[in-house]
Amino acid sequence: MPGNPNEIKLVNNAMSNATRRKIMNFLSAGDKSTGEIGGEVGKTMLDFHLKLLQQASLIEIEEGTVKLSEYGKNFLEDKEDKSVNKITDISQAKPIEITEVRQLLPCIADSSKFRVIANMAPSLGETLKVLEPLFPRGRYSDKISALIMQKGEIITTVYGTGKVTMTMIKNEDEAKEALENLRSTINEAIAKGVAPAPREKVRVEPMELYLPQTNCGKCGEQSCYTFAIKLMSSEASLDKCTSLKEPKYATNQEHLQVLTAYI
Template structure:
């Protein structure tokens, strides 16, 4: 059973990917064939994902079959118990209101659209994290104490301080409508008193990441092509910072979308 730092690192790496977490949850219902696992999570990089889970002692593999190891079953059980312990009580949280839309500025990446800066009150502070499950493409960042939400081209960031930013907005009317929907979604959860249970994050495919890369195959990241770089991002073997062309102003929107997408990996 994993116990030393290197083994723990293998487990953390294995469970850092949404596809591998989905495989573990799928196996929790019983032993499966590799075909069944591929049908559930997709066959793209399946061998790679299974290999990492096996190296971490989370699964055992036989002749065309996959099952949770004893450690894997205990790991999921412990994770479930911790999740139940962290169920958020929102009974003391006050409903929010949009107090103002303070700025409507041209987007850097697309001058025909706008970047919006608004305010909500009262600030949600540290309780922001529990609202993450409300949004299919929502990701809470401990680093900046903010909830980042992607819906189509629009990226909304809610900070614990009450500040809200939105990109790729078509008009002030769309901004106000989006903010109103945001307010209603959060307040509905507050009225119920308990935030929804954590949910499995959306699955991100390498092609979705590749779509927002420069696609120049310049090799500055050390990889042969942008698609190879996308695969390395998916497996955690590369970081977004290695793609230096993304720092150019013409790729500002691409970088913003990629930062959201890679947060799900």
């Protein structure tokens, strides 16, 4: 059963693709032949998709028959439980206001930019988790009880307590605009009273996993990780990573082409 970080990355990668998720759901009804799966999800790159699911220990293939592994079954059950438990009613939440912009300090990484610390009230607590789909590059962290969002270079973190931090802000006007956008996006959802539909996520991790991870900077980014983030937000194209053209990375490139096709 996957447990170490690399194995978890393989699972994340396998499940980051709509066709592969469809295959998993199709298999939850019982074992299928590869022909039946091809009929359900299409035959394009079917071998590739099955191989990734197999590598992630989610399925087993035997003499043309494909079935969910024990881990695959548990994975789907766990996912179902989590979605059932999701809070969907946000009708009790109150509209928020930005009550205070406390500090504008130079960024550590780039002193020409600022980091901002602000406050919003009332605090949203766990409701923040439900609001995650409102923000295309948003991710809720249970560990710090905060919603972390990325837009261009700006990374905004909204904590359940009401504290808001922003990094890589150009000036006060940009800070005000970003905070106002945040306020109005959240308040529009609260006014509707229902949680936004959970969105399918393509994770950054698989992208990063298949990049050469040399951090050579030829793509114009400081690291493969930041390039992966740009790929995710469609701000960079794969061909900017010239290292990927080396023959030894041919398979990585193929995987990345599939992943980027689903952004």
